[in-house]
Amino acid sequence: MIKRVLIVCSESNINLNMFNNHNNFIIGVERGCLDLISKKIKIDLAISDFDRVLPAELAIIKDYAIKIDVQNCEKDYLDGELAILKAKEMYPNAPIVFISKQTKRYDMSLSAINLVKNYDIKFVNDETLIQKLPKGINELNFSNFEIYTYISFFAISHTKISIKNMKYNVKDFEFNNFDNKCISNALIINQNPIISTSKEIIVIASK
Structure with missing residues (x-):
């Protein structure tokens, strides 16, 4: 039974070993997939338009992830939000831990707060918890x-x-x-x- 969903959207220094078991469903987004691979953490689903990874890196992700969903670059939702929607669809009662690094873009910082407000996720990175x-x-x-x-x-x-x-x-x-x-x-x-x-x-x- 899945007790929690982990969504990883970027590299971080966070130790993810506690999530690497059958009780957690792990979703990789964009370069977050590479972080999971480097830490030898499973990827149950990779979902994104993958416009921030190189073709060779995408090939590695496709080979490593149990399932991959490559999205169109022109879409109505941010990649991370698509991952949340997929998690809610699959495991509606499971709490979500969402890892994403801070950015210099204020609009993306505000979007993080919106994700917390709209989907009741726990947003975490090396410096912040929301x-x-x-x-x-x-x-x-x-x-x-x-x-x-x-x-x-x-x-x-x-x-x-x-x-x-x-x-x-x-x-x-x-x-x-x-x-x-x-x-x-x-x-x-x-x-x-x-x-x-x-x-x-x-x-x-x-x-």
Whole structure:
């Protein structure tokens, strides 16, 4: 039974060995396939238009992946979003971990937040973690965030937020969508932050 889907869109320094078993379905996208191959991690599905790999590299991917889906370069979705849609189609209840490096393009950075908002994925790279927090009371495990220097929150729509056990705390703060009032917070050693909101929000953790 598949418990989790891993989507890899780029090279990273993240150790992926914990995913390399039959409990996880692994999707490679573009040069993320080459990262999986170099780390000797299985590729259950390679999907992309593969316009960023050389013909020789594509041949290696085709030989390595269990299944490959080569998309047209002119399409309605980003390659990573196509991978998410395929994962949702195949395993609708499985959580998705999505690895993609940061880019100099602001539009692509914004698209990452949209993917988290629209599909409830966990977006990860060497420097950043982005995920959605549901409405209600959320306790963040200190051990899952201690490698990050900054913890920021963004409202998807107007909400009230209360923050406890962090460097900067608030109670029933009126939080407007994409307001900059909850940026660059920080953890307190060995304390789990408690985040309460009336609507779902985005958390971005950065090293």
